[in-house]
Amino acid sequence: MKEKKYDYLIVGAGLFGSVFAHEMTKRNKKCLVIDKRDHLGGNVYCEEKEGINVHKYGAHIFHTNDKRIWDYVNQFATFNNYVNSPVSLSKGKLYNLPFNMNTFYQLWGTKTPEEAKAVIDKQIEEYGSKSPKNLEEQALSLVGKDIYETLIKEYTEKQWGKKATELPAFIIKRLPVRYTYNNNYFNDKYQGIPEGGYNTIIEGLLEGVETKTGVDFFQDKEHLLSLADNIVYTGKIDEFYEYKYGQLEYRSLRFEHELHDMPNYQGNAVVNYNDSEYAFTRIIEHKHFEFGNQEKTIVTKEYPEQWDRSKEAYYPINNDQNQEIFRQYKKEAEKEDSVIFGGRLAEYRYYDMHQIIASSLNKVQEVLKLEANT
Incomplete structure (x- = not known):
């Protein structure tokens, strides 16, 4: 039998796939990471414009209480001391959050x-x-x-x-109410934004790993599967199984990026817009994540949207109906010998960044343990 070119084909260059590739490459496994987008990094990708790192797929603020994960990401980037303190506009007045x-x-x-x-x-x-x-x-x-x-x-x-x-x-399982004058949105011990944007972390993780962008796994599935002994799949689990048990539902987002010829648009990184007269839910001003003093500024308006297959899937709708569909796909996934499912789309759950890194590191240990026992 002909030996395959790679130990792992990793479908999706977001945090789960990039961490997995990094850890396996360290252990002398040969990995190929592919992504259908024209860039690496998944939703944490930043686009540099006017000297500002624009969070292309919405605000990403790193926060965790897990020192192991904090130390892990600090291998690849220096984090600043940004603290998320959003304000919320309602009926013409601004309110602090949380x-x-x-x-x-x-x-x-x-x-x-x-x-x-x-x-x-x-x-x-x-x-x-x-x-x-x-x-x-x-x-x-x-x-x-x-x-x-x-x-x-x-x-x-x-x-x-x-x-x-x-x-x-x-x-809404809970709504945190604080009886202190503390505007820090997160309670976590560690918080910040990587200096130079999240691309620095992705580049560090994927250094020495073969990557290909603009590759749609489903357009050339048979050939791609023939390249590797194992597949790490981070896309939508229902799509992997050709929607045989039905389609899982999501909410999507649309982003409108605007360049303004002024140094400061709203004075804060995140301003929520509560009122229904605004179609968007918030405006992000990216330079404030890194305390920028550029002459211009870039803001992003975030519009929630009904999801369909032509749009990015952001938030799983974890109601009983969707969870039942997902359970059927999960049963299929558990039967697979050479396919590893991981990440928010493959696991049909919302993850913060630190959780997805932890999930990938745990999956690596699980796989290594299995390998050692065979």
Whole structure:
């Protein structure tokens, strides 16, 4: 039998595939990484324009409590001390996020945690439900009427393309309420943006790895499968199995990038737009991620969209119907001897960056253990 050219064909050059390729290459395995886009890096890819690293597929802010993952990414980049502190525009007023003492002062003029908690508790008692049947009832039961109507309702309806009363309660499992004057969106110990953008991390991971962009796995599947002993597949799992159990659903996003001939457009990296009169949910000003002082600025408006196969799949819709379809694909995947499924599309779940890196590293260990036992 003819020996195959590669140990691993890795379909998708995002974080999962790039970490897997890096770790296996370190162990003298021969890898080929392919991606149908014209660049490496998946959704963390940054495009340099006017000296600004533009997060082409939406804002990516690295944050984790896991020192192992923090140390891992710091091999490939130096991280700055950016702290995510978004603000939210609602009915002409700006509010701090996440919900904290600054937000409560802006809403009600409360100055102490006791005063703020009393307002929230009273509203939960008045408007909440013991058994929330939809997202609106769930949110009212967690934070009360004012926060819900000012900062959640219209934003969420734009995000999902449905009324809050038509959305399942499980979408909002919890809504963090902080009784401190702390605008840091994440509670994680480690946070920042890689200096020079995320491409520095991807380039470090894929150094010495053979890569090909503009290659659609499904256009030349038979030939590509013949090249390697094993496949690492990070695309949509239902597409891999030709949608035999049905199509999984997602929400998509559309991005409009704008160059402005001014040094500062909105004074913050992230500004949410709650009101339904704006079709977009937020505006990102990329230079603020790296404290840029360029003469021009680039902003991105983010529009949620109904997904179809011609669009990028961003957020899985993990309702009961889709989870049942996914379970059938997962059973198929578990029977595979030489195909490894990994990443948000192959696993049909939302991952933060640190989680996807951890998932890939864990998968590497799992594969190595299996190899050692055969």
